[in-house]
Amino acid sequence: MADESILEIIAQGAWNGGSPVDNANYENKGMFFKGGVPVTSKTIEERIGIRTRICAPEDERIGVISFRDLLATCGIDPRRIRVIIAATNVGEDKYDPGPFSRFSYDLVQAQCPQALVFDLYAGCPGFNVAVETLFMLSTSGVLGPGDLSIIVGAENIHRAQAFKSLDTSNLIFGDDALATALETGHLAGVSKSGSLIAETRIDAEENFTLSIANGLADWARGERLDGIIVDNQLGKVQHRVPAIAARIQHAMIERLFPQETAAGLFQNFRAALDFYDTRKMGFAFDVMSLDRNPEIVKRIAGAYTASGKYRQVASVFLAPGQPALLALHEGPEGGTPEIPRKGIIDSHTRTHGCFASFIELKEENGEPFGEIDGKGVFLYATRGARHHLSGFLDRHQLTMQDIDLLIEHQANFAMIPLTLEQVLGNGHPEGKEEVARYIAEKMVTNVHLRGNCSVVCMQRLPYDLQRGTLQPDSVQGYPVNRNLNALKDAHLILFDSVGAGMTRSTFLMRR
Secondary structure, three states, X not given: OHHHEOEEEEEEEEOOOOEEEEHHHHOOOOOEEOOOEEOOXXXXXXXXXXXXXXXXXXXXXXXXHHHHHHHHHOOOOHHHEEEEEXXXXXXXXXXXXXXXXXXXXXXXXXXXXXXXXXXXXXXXXHHHHHHHHHHHHHHOOOOOOOOEEEEEEEEOHHHHOOOOOOOHHHHOEOOEEEEEEEEEOOOOOOOOOOEEEEEXXXXXXXXXXXXXXXXXXXXXXXXXXXXEEEEEOOOOHHHOOOOHHHXXXXXXXXXXXXXXXXXXXXXXXXXXXXXXXXXOOOEEEEEEEOOOOHHHHHHHHHHHHHOOOOOEEEEXXXXXXXXXXXXXXXXXXXXXXXXXXXXXXXXXXXXXXXXHHHEEEXXXXXXXXXXXXXXXXXXXXXXXXXXXXXXXXXXXOOOHHHOOEEEEOOOOOOHHHHHHHHHHOOOOOOOXXXXXXXXXXXXXXXXXXXXEOHHHHHHHHHHHHHHOOOOOEEEOOEEEOOOHHHHOOOOEEEEEEEEOOOEEEEEEEEO
C-alpha cells in the first residue's frame, strides 16, 4: 500500500486498564443538571447516554503504557521514528508544565535522537489535527518514504481533577490512552523551501493575545490567513484549553472587522458561525515543542504551505519572558497536492475562535478548573457539522452515504443523531429512521460504556472494532454497533471530531 499512499495508519497500541465507574456513583452527591434536575443514573443516561466511564489509577502514566504496548506488540522499529506527537488537552496532570510528549520519547530517545517531538493542543479533535499535521509533513516532503510517526493520545481526567466536585462535566469524561503509528508512503512530496515572506518580534507581556493578534492582523489585511500555529511554551493548562491560537484568531478578526464587532455580530451564534464559515477563517491550534526551538513551529507551518494545500499560514513562538516571534509562510501559486489512492486521502480543519469560551480552564484561588458551556458546545457540534462535512466531501464528489464507516467524536450520544439529521439531509433535517439506520449500520459507538475520552476516542473506536470488543446495544432508543463484521472491512472511513477552540477536524481514509 505504501506505493499508493502519502500517509497511512499501520498499527495501534493501547492502555486497557482502569475501572468502570457506574452512574450510581454520582447519585445523592448534591449534583444537578441545568433546570434543577437531580443527577441520577436515569437522568444521566437520558441526557448524555452514558452508563459507565473508565477511571485510571492515579499512579499510572497511561499514555506511556499505550506507547509501550505499541512497541511491544506491533513490531515497530524505533530507529525509523521521525516524529512523536502527544495529542492531549489536560493530559495526566493539570499542574505539569509540559510537554507530555517527553514521557513517551523517553522510551525511544536512544534509538531516534533526532526525532521531532511536540505536544499538540487542539481540543478533542487533537488526534485528527495531528494526523493532518503529519499528512502535511509527508505531502511537503519533510517526512520521506518509510518514515514512522507516532501519535500518543492520552487524557487522564480523573487523575487531573479537571472539574470542581459538583460540576456535571465529571459525569461525561472517562480516562483513556492509545498510541498510533503512521508510515509515510512513496507518494510523499519532494522537500520544498517554501517562502518565508515576513518575520517580526513583539513584546507581548501580559496581554499577549491582543499584541500577537494585532501583529498578525497587519499581515492578514492583504490576504486571508489559512491558519495560525503557536508553539505555546507558557506551561499552564489554562493556556492550553482553549489553544492560545484560537483566542489569537478571534482577537485578530475583531481587529480586522471592527464594524461587525461593534454591532455585536460575534455575540450571535448563528451570525458568528456563518461569518467564520463564509469567509473561511482557517484553523488555529497550539503545539509545545520539546526542544523549545523557535525554528520548529516555523518548520511545521512551512510544511502546511509547501504542501500546496494552504496559501498563507502564520507561526508564533511564545515563551515566558521573551518577545513573541511571528512568521508568515506562503505556499506556491496553484499548487494542489496529488490525491493518493490509499491511506489518508485528505483532511479539513476549521477553528471558530469566536466560541473559544465554550470550553476553557480558568484559575480560581490558584487552582485551574474546567468550565463548559454545554448549550454552546451542543449547538456548535450539531449545527456546525453540515457546512464543514458537506464542503469537505463535495471536493471529492462524495456524500455521507458513500462513507463505509463514520468514526464520530463520542462526546455526548444525544449529539450524534442531531448532527446526522443536519448532515444527511443537507440542510433539510433527515428522518429519524434514516438517522437510526446510519448509526446502527455505518457507525461504531462506545460513549455509553467509556464516556467521552476526548482526544482518544478517535483512536479507541477503530482499535476496539478490529479486536472485537464492541457489542450490539441500544443507547437512548437507537440501536448501535449492529454491523460490526462488515465495518471491520470498511474501505472508505471518515473521522470527524469537534471540541475546544472551538475546532472541528476531519480526515478521510481509504483502505
